[in-house]
Every structure is written in C-alpha cells, then in structure tokens.
Amino acid sequence: MDSALAALVERIRAAAADGTPLRIRGGGTKDFHGERLQGELLDTRVLRGVVNYEPSELVVTVRAGTPLAELEQLLAGSGQCLPFEPPHFGAGATVGGMVAAGLSGPARASVGAVRDYVLGLQLVNGRGEEMVFGGQVMKNVAGYDVSRLMAGAMGTLGLITEVSLKVLPVAPAEATLRFEMTQAEALRSLNAWGGKPLPLNASRWQQDGGAAVLYLRLRGAIAAVEAARRALGGERLVNEPAAADWRDCREQALPWFAERGSRDLWRLSVPQTAPVLDLPEPPLVEWHGGERWVRVAPEQGVRVRDAALAVGGHATLFRTARAEAGARTTPLAPALALATIHARLKKQFDPAAIFNRGRLYPDL
Structure with a gap:
C-alpha cells in the first residue's frame, strides 16, 4: 500500500x-448532484495515475483520482473511447467520481451505462478494509457483480481507489440528421426506428428557436451509416459543429439548459415507449425517449414527479439554486423493497455510516 x-x-x-x-x-464537479453534502472532506485526487492499459485487450485500469479528461486523452491516442460518454460538468472531473455518480451521456440508450463498462474495482469499506471485486476481463465478472453495484452509489458504500474499465474503438463513421417534427412524432419515429437494424447512437428532441426538432446521431461502419442516412432522410449536419453540440448536450451547456434561469431542472427516467407527458413545458428528450429534462418553477415539482410515476418512471431534482429543496430523489417503491436492500447494503459496507451520509437518499 502506498x-x-x-x-x-x-x-x-x-x-x-x-x-x-x-x-x-x-x-x-458533481457536488450539486444528489442530496446534501455532509462530513469532513476526504479528497481522492491523491490517488492518481494509470495502473495498466492494454489497447489490444480493450481494458484500462486507473486510480480513482485520475482526471477523466486525462483518461479520455490517453484512450483517444489509441483510437479508443468510453462509449457511454460520461459528463464532466467541469475540468476537475475524476474517474472515481464518474463511477460513483453513475451518469452517462447521449449514447447511453444505445451502448449502455457506466456500470456496463466496469470490469472490476478496488475500494476501502467503512471498516478501513481494502476490498477487490471483479477483474480485468469479462469472464471474471460472474455471479453477483459487486463492482458494478458501486456505479451510481454516490460514494455511500465505500471509497473507490482503483477501477478497471472496458473501452471500445472509436466508430469509423458518424452522421447527425435533423428532422422538424413534434414531440409525439419524434417519439413514434424513434420507437419505429429502434425496431430496425439501424446504427442509432443518440437522439435529442427539443424546441429549438421556435421549431420542434429531432436530432439523430448515427455511428458505426461507414457502409451502415451511409445506408441509414439515405433511408432515414432528414437534413445531414456538418460533423464538427454537430459533434460540438452533442458535447454541449452531454455537459448541459446547450442554450436550452442555459436558459433555465431560476427554474429547477428535473431529470425524468421513463420507458422509451412512454407518450408525451403532462408537463409544465415541453422537455428536452434524450435516450430515444427514455430520458426527459424539464425546467419548472419550484412549486411544480410535485406535478413533474406525478407525471413520471404515472408511466412507471421516476423523477430526480437534478439542479436547483435553492439550498433547502427537500428530497431530490423520488422515494423508493415499498413494493420492491428497494429501501430495505439499500439499507442492508449500507450496513454491510459501511456499518458506522461514515461515508457520504444522506447523499444518495436522505435517510441512508
């Protein structure tokens, strides 16, 4: 141990x-995310550096405090990437924070989430014991995969010290198409296209300067992307500015997010087949309909939660300027006993409840 x-x-x-x-x-960079921050600071940035990188094996092992930008630059040098496009939300984002937050970018619905690329990790539990889960190859990930349990746990179960990640080659071809259509038309189109062998990678519907617009990103083999582009139609956008827009979407730097003002930003996770929801304003729709962002006044939060629950989804208060905003996450469903499962996991990994107390849920 160093x-x-x-x-x-x-x-x-x-x-x-x-x-x-x-x-x-x-x-x-993600201090705004989750419930209130509590406790003395435990800074992970001292745990920095690449432990092992085998481009031919499509796996990289890094320490948790390694800057995410540094890892992405290393992968790009070998023509590889983190295909789930994790948001940074700032220059200081780290690999450990990426896993702990469990947030994925525009391509998540097509390529998978952060947890799907975690092969193994090392952590220190609430007793100060070092623990190792998973490995550096997929065949070592069998049975109950504890390493992926840490993705999205917001640091409530332990201090991640090292992570092994599966990486993929950068797609050889990419194209972004633009369609003017209503939200209902966009949802119907996305559901129809999802049942076809098309190289769909990301989608975004929004009210854009008064027009209702669907942006669709294709990625894959050159022949597949070109064939899909011809079959789908729409207006093809220039790659470089389109790529910048997708990055801005990932980082919530699009004008749509910047125009939020004093309103709260809610994130709704719903089935992709869910219809247009009864919301105070048209949302920004991602993940082929599965993720919907909406900007509302604080008093409209209950309406947003109810709309998500009505279609079998849930809502999270993602960004707010208010210091006291109440519980930001939709309460866990009692019928699924998820609250009990979370509490038992917390007790096993962190019996004294010292890690990120109340960060994931107010009472855990």
Whole structure:
C-alpha cells in the first residue's frame, strides 16, 4: 500500500471509531448532484495515475483520482473511447467520481451505462478494509457483480481507489440528421426506428428557436451509416459543429439548459415507449425517449414527479439554486423493497455510516 492510500485508510479507520462522517470528493464537479453534502472532506485526487492499459485487450485500469479528461486523452491516442460518454460538468472531473455518480451521456440508450463498462474495482469499506471485486476481463465478472453495484452509489458504500474499465474503438463513421417534427412524432419515429437494424447512437428532441426538432446521431461502419442516412432522410449536419453540440448536450451547456434561469431542472427516467407527458413545458428528450429534462418553477415539482410515476418512471431534482429543496430523489417503491436492500447494503459496507451520509437518499 502506498503512502497516499495508507493515509486515507487511517483516516477512515479513525472516523469509523468515533463516528465522524466523511465526504468523499474528487474534483467536486458533481457536488450539486444528489442530496446534501455532509462530513469532513476526504479528497481522492491523491490517488492518481494509470495502473495498466492494454489497447489490444480493450481494458484500462486507473486510480480513482485520475482526471477523466486525462483518461479520455490517453484512450483517444489509441483510437479508443468510453462509449457511454460520461459528463464532466467541469475540468476537475475524476474517474472515481464518474463511477460513483453513475451518469452517462447521449449514447447511453444505445451502448449502455457506466456500470456496463466496469470490469472490476478496488475500494476501502467503512471498516478501513481494502476490498477487490471483479477483474480485468469479462469472464471474471460472474455471479453477483459487486463492482458494478458501486456505479451510481454516490460514494455511500465505500471509497473507490482503483477501477478497471472496458473501452471500445472509436466508430469509423458518424452522421447527425435533423428532422422538424413534434414531440409525439419524434417519439413514434424513434420507437419505429429502434425496431430496425439501424446504427442509432443518440437522439435529442427539443424546441429549438421556435421549431420542434429531432436530432439523430448515427455511428458505426461507414457502409451502415451511409445506408441509414439515405433511408432515414432528414437534413445531414456538418460533423464538427454537430459533434460540438452533442458535447454541449452531454455537459448541459446547450442554450436550452442555459436558459433555465431560476427554474429547477428535473431529470425524468421513463420507458422509451412512454407518450408525451403532462408537463409544465415541453422537455428536452434524450435516450430515444427514455430520458426527459424539464425546467419548472419550484412549486411544480410535485406535478413533474406525478407525471413520471404515472408511466412507471421516476423523477430526480437534478439542479436547483435553492439550498433547502427537500428530497431530490423520488422515494423508493415499498413494493420492491428497494429501501430495505439499500439499507442492508449500507450496513454491510459501511456499518458506522461514515461515508457520504444522506447523499444518495436522505435517510441512508
């Protein structure tokens, strides 16, 4: 164990002994996400560096405090990428924060989420014990995959110290198509296209300067992308500015997000087949209908939650300027006993509840 990790382990053991809450933090670019931050700072940026990278094996192992931009630059040098397009939300984003937040970008519905690319990881639990889960190849990931459990756990189960990730080659061809159509037409089209052998990679519907527009990104083999482009029609956009728009969408830097003003930003996760929802304003729709962003006044949050629940989805208050906003996540469904499962996992990994107390759910 190196000195940086040893120092963190000692802090964790001391905190467990006296019940001091710790706030795990990398670059802090996602501090806005989740419930209220509590506890003394435990900075992961001292755990930095690439442990192993085998481009021919499509796997990379890095320490949790490694800047995400640094990892992506390394992969790009070998023509590879993280296909789920994790958002940074700032220059200091780290690999550990990427896994802990569990957030994916525009391509998530087509290529999978962060957890689908986690092959293994190392962490320190709430007792100060080092633990290793998974491995560096898919065949080592069998049975109950604890390593992927950490994706989206918001650091509530332990301090991630090292992660092994599956990576993929950059697609040889890409095209973005633009269609003017209503939200209902866009949802119907996306559902129809999803049942065909098309290289769909990402989609975004929004009210764009008064027009209702669907943007569709194709990625894959050159022949497949060209054939799909001809079959689908629409207006083909120039690649470079289109790529910049997709990055802005990933980072919530599009004008649609910037125009939020004092309104809250809600994220709705719903079935892709869900119809147009009863919302205060037209949303920005991603993931082929499965993710919908909506900007509303604080008092309209209940309406947003009800709309998501009505179609079997859930809603999360993603960004707000209010210090006290109540619970930001939709309560776990009692019928699924998810609250009990979360509580039991927390007790096993972090019995003294020192890690990111209340960050995922107010009472966990």
